[in-house]
Amino acid sequence: MQLALSDYPRGAELAGALVATAPRVWHGVEKLGTPGEVDALLAEHGFAGSCTPAELDGVRDLRTELRAIVDAAVAGEETGVVVRRASALAAGGLTLGEAGPARGGLPAWVFGSDAGLVEGLAAVTGVGLLGAVRALGPERFRACAAPFCEGAFVDVSRAGRRRYCMPDLCGNRVHVANHRARRRSG
Ligand SMILES: [Zn+2]
Known part of the structure; x- marks a missing residue:
């Protein structure tokens, strides 16, 4: 699994998608119950x-850490805390690709790992959160606005209004x- 540094929004989206599978978001139901659901x-x-099957617990532990990082940003913790944990x-997953004139002589920075799924996922989601906090700011880390939902996410959309x-x-x-409430009151 690999992700170029410039492609960080995809990593942040994946981090958010992992966070959204947790039992606390689904009123106790585990949405990563099998390796197939991870795939x-x-x-x-x-x-x-x-x-x-042996990697499933590692993926869930990573999900817990990703949620903790998002929550730290939502709670207004110092950005340094978010950066340190995402880093x-x-x-562990940074490799330098070939330098090229199109990149001003700099190598391509590629994150990922072939060592194992959990390592690769950690690198890809970690750089996703790093890119989001750097390029978009910690205010893009948000709790879900639905009153019945305990979810949290990172908004990497252009408009930033998610x-x-x-x-x-x-x-x-x-x-x-809201529609039902309006009809009741109307
Ligand atoms: Zn939600």
Whole structure:
């Protein structure tokens, strides 16, 4: 699994997608219950990778750390705290590609790992969060605005106005609830 530094939004999206599978977001239901569910999540986000049964706990532990990093930013912790923890995830997975004139003589910075799925995932999601906090700022790390949802996410959209951890789900449910409330009062 690999990700170029410039492609950090994909890493941040993947980090958010992992965070959104946690039982606390699904009222106790584990959405990464099998290695196959990890594989499906990766494929959905355009990453190749296959999780073994032995790696599943490692993926869930990584998810816990990603959530803690997002929560630290949401809580307004110093940006240094977020950077330090995200760096720890990314650091092991940096490789330097060939230098090229198109890059001003600098090598391509590629994050990832072939050592194992968890290592690769840590590097890709770590650099995703690092890129997001650097390029977009810690205010792009947000708690889901749906009152019934405990989710959190990183908004890497251009407009930066995302409010829900799963827009299709949480956003829709809020709209339906608002609509019903209007009809009741109307
Ligand atoms: Zn949500």
